[in-house]
Amino acid sequence: MVAYFFNLQNRENLKTVMKMSKHFLFALLSSCVVAVFVHCQDQSGFISLDCGLPEGSNYDDVDTGINYISDAAFINTGDSKTVSPVFSTVSTVLSNKQLWYVRTFPENIRNCYNIKVTSGTKYLIRATFMYGNYDSQNKVPDFELHLGPNLWARIRLYNESRVLPFEIIHASTLDYINICLINTNLGTPFISAIELRPLKNSTYVTQSGSLMLLARYDMGSTTNRSVRYGDDIYDRIWRPYITSTQLSTKSAIASSDDYHPAESVMSSASTLENSSERIFVYFETFDPISQFYFYLYFAEIEKLQVNQSREFNIYLNDEMWFGPVNPTYLNTTTVFSIAPIGKGMNYFWLNKTKNSTLPPIINAIEAYTVKEFKQSQTNQSDVDTxxxxxxxxxxxxHWQGDPCAPREYSWxxxxxxxxxxxxxxxxxxxxxxxxxxxxxxxxxxxxxxxxxxxxxxxxxxxxxxxxxxxxxxxxxxxxxxxxxxxxxxxxxxxxxxxxxxxxxxxxxxxxxxxxxxxxxxxxxxxxxxxxxxxxxCYEKKKNKFVVPVVAAAAALFTLLVALAIWLIQKRRKEQAFGYKRNDSLELKSRSFVYSDILRITNNFKRILGKGGFGTVYHGYLGDTQVAVKILSSSSSQGYKEFQAEITLLMRVHHRNLTNFVGYCNEGAKKGLIYEYMANGNLQQHLSGP
Missing domain, CATH: 3.80.10.10 (Ribonuclease Inhibitor)
Known part of the structure; x- marks a missing residue:
């Protein structure tokens, strides 16, 4: 995403603005310097993992005061590595200890962290990456980051020293989240840090999906340094955005809603020297179908005189979006989207009203894109079990992440x-x-x-x-x-x-x-x-007389039916297979239709052997391996063998005989399903290679 801030007299320069180089943003977003604004604040609910930090270790970050712990208790795979000394002495890394170590995953396609959370609570989740040539290969990998069973982002760092944080605002419906690294055969996945910060559920409300951060700017920065915890109670990282004209105050700035932007961010603002000008902010993504949510923060930091006033309207893509805005002195006003905004490119105009004597101001802005996670997680009860x-x-x-989803990574x-x-x-x-x-x-x-x-x-x-x-x-x-x-x-x-x-x-x-x-x-x-x-195995204690009689009658009936079929076949031996379905195979519960046979054998994919009866195929009935004999239409004796074998298997059970599973008797399509024997047949063992 690209964002620009400009003071424009009119819209004639708009096309020029949109064609400006996008390399400026990459340099801006790669900065990881943070300001020293450490206050004594409550870190309850914070989860701060320094990935690769030796097991049992922890420390308090010198800049933020946040306590970081080893990630070892949250994952049982991966190796701990340290970045190259060349990179650990760089100023951005030296002051950010979370970048000294990485956890790398040379084995398995998917490796997942399992982190306990409060179900239904909204969290800011941040995953940070810096390669730092930890493996001395000078080859930056390319891999995927998943949140639960869904793709969160593609990790492309481009160089060894780039620091790449990904943030998303997400509420889990379960009491845990999985953060997974996926090997895409473009290098070994790794990660530097994982941070979770609970938010108020009344903030960052969407109609659907989660919110992935595109930009968060301190629009009137006077220090050119990033701001985060403890000046920001939610540990949001505010990047500096320097403009030509700033206002600032040393007075405290209040916040009357639940967003609570950092006080130091709100104590300065961007404005214009010429009150006839208007502020222009331009956002663009490389995804033309993206949907956006914007959050604009305003606070009057000048004590206005009686004859002064500041009032302006906000236009989005040339249409009136909100207004008029009258910033409150030393108090934050938050203007935000209540519905997603479409298009891959959006621009805001802040234009003073006729009643205003002063130009518009803006203190801070956040831009998010909607991330739809459509793949549901496995049923909670099944996961717990x-x-x-x-x-x-x-x-x-190797059971990690969601048991069933995504399907290609199921356990x-x-x-x-x-x-x-x-x-x-x-x-x-x-x-x-x-x-x-x-x-x-x-x-x-x-x-x-x-x-x-x-x-x-x-x-x-x-x-x-x-x-x-x-x-x-x-x-x-x-x-x-x-x-x-x-x-x-x-x-x-x-x-x-x-x-x-x-x-x-x-x-x-x-x-x-x-x-x-x-x-x-x-x-x-x-x-x-x-x-x-x-x-x-099959002895019955009761009905000792009835059972043999019934069994004998059934056997006699089977024999008579088999004889009748044989006589019919003898008369029709020159004809193709024209049998009716109501022949002697009456074990309905063991009956399979031909479409079942196709599914079981994966369309006859693997042949186990061939004989006078026909071809034997390998298959699966659920997770159980089976062998499927299919009656050949070219075999003159095939049907007799088919009839004899099914009669035998229905009546005889012995440890040295394969178990009979079922049969197919659908017109000319006939087959037997029985237990698969993995070690070959007797002929192979007798005859050798």
Whole structure:
């Protein structure tokens, strides 16, 4: 953004003004010198992190009196580095200790600070960067700065000594914020300092979005030095803007609203020598669709005589914006936007009224652009739960920032649902082979949208807890290869959404309860429970006569239907596949349509092998790997193999046979879905390379 301040007799020079060089602003914004205005003020709510400062260290800044602490407690990644001595002796850095250290992130794409805040409170958040050749590479990196799951700014420093602060006014709806550095493969991200300052919620009100600072000027500076805390209670940094004519006073300046601009800023003002002139302030950004909010501050600092008056109107882009303004003696008046102002370029005219004998004045100005953060953060309950689970089990994963958003940086082992602007929800959690010990954590029930839970290949013990029945959307529960003990409880049948239950390789005892066996037999549930020495997987204690009769009748029925289909096929063997859907495959709960097969195999992306039946493809059912056999239309014996294999897999369960997951029987499109075996097939192991 570019800003200029001019005294103009008329608008004839406007085009010349707009063509002026923009390099002036970069030099102005790069300055980081601060004035010594240290007052004894309350720093409650301030969060001041010197990034890279050794863990456990802290200090009081000599200029502001603000207490800075190490950032080590707010992030568990990154390395602490010091800037090159060449840069630490530069005057702007020498007086600003927060620039001596940096935290750099050579590993991981996304690294995030987690900072506790008060939910709903508006904060001024400032992130500061100075490269300082900390790595002796003389190569300034380029990376992204994110606030939560949303892009805040692109960090481009251009040279080693440039100090680049980014400020935003933002209110978090959660009780924490994440500030993240994103590696874009253009150098290693780093950061020098992070500062949070609570504001009054009555200030900087927008219709939507947050406010990113473009400029904050002390328009009548007489010192050419920046002003911040403790002269400014919110620690806003006011940059000096020198003009040809200034007014100043040593008297105290009051502030009657909640904005409270720094008193030293308000004790001076820019004005004009010729009362017929008008003040012109011009702003431009490189984004033509930006929306702005402006805050103009006025205070009369001259004791006017009886025959003197100061009154002026404010014009924005040639239209009357506010007025008349009659600055109050030694008291601040704030004029601000109540709605966003469009265009990439805006200019103000301050023009005295006919009743005024004195020219207009301006003491300070702030300009912000609206930053819309459209990506919602993950549901707060899900975030709290997954963090507790990580703490309970000591999960050693690179879990930083928002669990689900942005989608490309979601946490390893998680899958989430996304529905417009609604907060994402965790629907799948895979903690397989994560070194988990102890009981199944009760916190899991707070993942109320979970559909797939994989806790396999750990060392969990204890019994199967009843609180699992509260996971009303759970479809796949994999508890295989743990040390779970006790009986398989019948209350698991209450999980009516459950389709796959894997209990292989535990220490469970007794028999699978009748409630679960009934669901197994009606096809609504697939149970795998081999490898439990003291567990009888599918024995039922009741109806010992009825069950064998029903099973025999079902087997006979299956055989008769298979025979009928074989006879029909024999008569039509020269015809293409014209089967009807109502053949012998009646396990409706295991039935998949062809579109499901396409989704599961990612449009048949990966081939595992080929045989007389057809081609076998790799796929995913949720987070579970599966193998999908597709019946080939060129195979004359394919359908018989298809029929025989599905009959076998529906009736036989053994630890040395792959588990049957489901089938597709949609006209000529037929396929089987079963457990994926990662170590290849028998032929490969027998024949060798």
């Amino acid at each position: 997954i963090i507790k689970i990580k703490s309970t089990y000591g999960v050693n994963k 390893d082992g998680l899958e989430c649902s996304y529905n417009g602007y609604d907060p994402p929800r965790i629907v799948s959690l895979n903690l397989s082979s994560s070194g988990l010990t102890g009981n199944i954590a009760p916190d899991l029930v707070n993942l109320t949208s979970i559909q797939n839970l994989d806790l396999s290949n750990n060392n969990l013990n204890g019994s199967l807890p009843e609180f699992l029945t509260k996971l009303s959307y759970l479809r796949v529960l994999n508890l295989s290869h743990n040390s779970l003990n006790g009986p398989v409880p019948g209350f698991l049948a209450k999980l009516t959404s459950l389709r796959i239950l894997n209990l292989i390789g535990n220490k469970l005892t007794g028999s699978v309860p009748a409630e679960l066996v009934r669901r197994l037999e009606d096809g609504s549930l697939v149970i795998s429970c081999d490898g439990n020495p003291n567990l009888r």
